[in-house]
Amino acid sequence: MSESEQKLKELRNRIDTIDSKLLTLMSERADCAKSVAQVKQLEGDSFYYRPEREAQVLRSIMQNNQGPLDDEEVARLFREIMSACLALEQPIQVAYLGPEGTFTQAASIKHFGHSAVCVPMATIDEVFREVLAGAVNYGIVPVENSTEGVINHTLDSFMESPLKICGEVELRIHHHLLVSEHTRRDKISRIYSHAQSLAQCRKWLDSYYPSAERVAVNSNAEAAKRIKSEWHSAAIAGDMAAELYELEKVAEKIEDRPDNSTRFLIIGTQEALPSGQDKTSIMVSMRNQPGALHELLEPFHKGNIDLTRVETRPSNTGTWNYVFFIDFLGHVHDPKIAEVMKNVAAKASDLKILGSYPKGVL
Numbered sequence: 050m051s052e053s054e055q056k057l058k059e060l061r062n063r064i065d066t067i068d069s070k071l072l073t074l075m076s077e078r079a080d081c082a083k084s085v086a087q088v089k090q091l092e093g094d095s096f097y098y099r100p101e102r103e104a105q106v107l108r109s110i111m112q113n114n115q116g117p118l119d120d121e122e123v124a125r126l127f128r129e130i131m132s133a134c135l136a137l138e139q140p141i142q143v144a145y146l147g148p149e150g151t152f153t154q155a156a157s158i159k160h161f162g163h164s165a166v167c168v169p170m171a172t173i174d175e176v177f178r179e180v181l182a183g184a185v186n187y188g189i190v191p192v193e194n195s196t197e198g199v200i201n202h203t204l205d206s207f208m209e210s211p212l213k214i215c216g217e218v219e220l221r222i223h224h225h226l227l228v229s230e231h232t233r234r235d236k237i238s239r240i241y242s243h244a245q246s247l248a249q250c251r252k253w254l255d256s257y258y259p260s261a262e263r264v265a266v267n268s269n270a271e272a273a274k275r276i277k278s279e280w281h282s283a284a285i286a287g288d289m290a291a292e293l294y295e296l297e298k299v300a301e302k303i304e305d306r307p308d309n310s311t312r313f314l315i316i317g318t319q320e321a322l323p324s325g326q327d328k329t330s331i332m333v334s335m336r337n338q339p340g341a342l343h344e345l346l347e348p349f350h351k352g353n354i355d356l357t358r359v360e361t362r363p364s365n366t367g368t369w370n371y372v373f374f375i376d377f378l379g380h381v382h383d384p385k386i387a388e389v390m391k392n393v394a395a396k397a398s399d400l401k402i403l404g405s406y407p408k409g410v411l
């Protein structure tokens with residue numbers, strides 16, 4: 050055996066010993082999670098998934114990490130370990146905006162790990178309905194994109210739903226121009242994608258396919274599926290859809306902005322407890338009078354609260370009433386935030402707290 054062969058053998062023996070220790074430790078951890086489940090069961094607590102605790106575990110792992118693996122990489126590994134441990138307690142079901150292969154599914158896996166059961170729904174409304182009906186434990190819906198702005202349909206669904214936001218997750222969005230093996234690449238005359246994705250690639254399409262017809266469909270995955278039977282069509286979609294429908298990439302990362310990302314919300318019937326770094330989302334109705342928004346935001350300014358987003362939507366109750374969706378840092382259990390909420394409620398015609406939840410970790 051050469052010297053390098055001998056060295057390799059020694060190193061692999063060391064790795065085997067480490068793996069065996071890792072396995073013992075992971076099994077020990079899984080046993081602990083099972084015991085946690087028993088405690089929850091004894092207390093009659095049906096929420097096995099604890100968003101605030103999971104966020105704390107991931108943050109502390111990232112803080113303690115000394116390398117050589119980077120913080121995000123170790124957090125991703127622990128995300129999967131926790132996902133498997135939670136599945137031992139209770140396999141959780143998550144409804145997402147489908148079909149299979151959408152970015153919302155990718156966001157769900159990023160947030161809950163691979164052990165959660167992801168159930169595709171055809172529309173955002175259906176995601177809300179399934180969660181409310183108790184057919185699944187949680188739902189995940191897109192809410193805003195860094196290039197295209199807010200997803201109005203999601204905000205409108207909150208107006209009619211009693212569901213709570215119990216988490217958020219952000220996903221980098223990369224789009225590719227995809228074709229099937231039957232596509233005549235030099236004859237592409239139609240491009241399918243979701244309206245948001247077409248918009249996110251507008252400049253690229255204007256330069257490379259100025260005369261191709263752009264057809265908006267329900268989802269990117271739907272676009273990927275459609276082109277299978279059309280030799281003159283291409284689709285814009287992400288990696289998951291490309292893999293799932295076995296499509297080839299004609300051009301990669303064609304989004305106009307390199308920092309293109311989408312924020313998703315986790316919805317459920319559960320209220321997340323404080324994790325130490327939290328956000329709160331509220332919905333406020335105001336009569337349309339001069340200075341309404343200014344008046345509404347004053348308590349935040351006085352309380353020195355960091356606003357992270359303010360959106361306006363026309364209300365569905367009166368023609369000239371407005372609904373403001375406001376996100377800010379802090380948890381409603383914090384007395385300072387509770388005080389601000391009291392002051393906002395005094396000025397608004399209606400205030401609905403959509404939820405306090407851990408700030409996205411990954």
Ligand SMILES: C=C(O[C@@H]1C=C(C(=O)O)C=C[C@H]1O)C(=O)O
Pocket residue numbers: 081082085097098099100102103106130131132134135138
């Ligand atoms: C173990 C628990 O239950 C679940 C699993 C967790 C884990 O594996 O660390 C963390 C939070 C919960 O989603 C717990 O509540 O502590």
